Amino acid sequence: MFFERKTKTQNILKSIWFPFLSLGIFFSVFGLFGPGPAFYTLGGIYFLASTFPIVTFLKTRNNGYLAVTLFQIFAGLVFISVPPVIEDKNNVGMLPILMVIMYALLMVVAYQAFNRRLRWRGEEIFELAAMPVEDIGDSFTARPRPAGQVPVSKTEMIRFVDFMSKNLIAFPFKEENRVVFVLTLPGNDLPYLFGIKKDYQEDTWVALDYDGNITVNITEKDYLLFKMDLDFDQICQSLGDVFSEFLELSQKGQDSKIIDRMNALRLNPFA
Secondary structure, eight states: OOOOOOOOOOOOHHHHHHHHHHHHHHHHHHHHHHHHHHHHHHHHHHHHTTTHHHHHHHHHOHHHHHHHHHHHHHHHHHHHHHHHHHHHHOTTHHHHHHHHHHHHHHHHHHHHHHHHHOOHHHHHHHHHHHHOOOOBOOOOOOOOOOEEOOOHHHHHHHEEEEEHHHTTSSSSEOOOEEEEEEEEOOOOOHHHHSSOOOOOSSSSSSEEEOEEEEEEOHHHHTTTSSSSOOOOOHHHHHHHHHHEEEEHHTTTTTTHHHHHHTTOOOOOTOO
């Protein structure tokens, strides 16, 4: 799909800061204390970092993050196995086997990443919502807006919530009479995943109640993600339409078409 983007490109550093930080710490420790402590430190970093993807997996059931968790654990095991080999090259132990497993998991993680299965997809949702909006006007007002209605049963809602969460499309908050889907950009997910942030009111969200009513709230911060001052009423309505379309596809068992619509945008999978 070729189109002129209406959203600003996100900073790629939000997604790739970890390896650069790890390498920086590794070389700093290496220079100060030598290779042994450096590899032990790097192993500790990877063990600690594995808590982030495992929490994501437990909260979303996204299998890609299980692969990331296993990769980081085995990478940590590889790194802490290196110092004994440096001291005695005949003492390789389990290192070769651990390296084979680590590289195999790395291939799995790379495949998941290139297929956009490891990034929160709020940016693509914003882009889909902006595509049909042509009118310009600085009309932002901070209040939720009704955005249509779509019939939905409780069973269909449960299935839709699971799909949206597992595919990192939105972070759901289940309330008594509705579900609120928070649109999360890459790098902004951790406060929700770790339970630090329990209130979605300051974020962009789409609520769907069990009567099928759709309500949209876009924050000023997220409104500024658009390159132009798109008509605010229209962008809110369009965002509601995107969720309505996704729900209808889910009801028909055509979940793959939802993923296809987002993938067709071909946004940078690492940005």
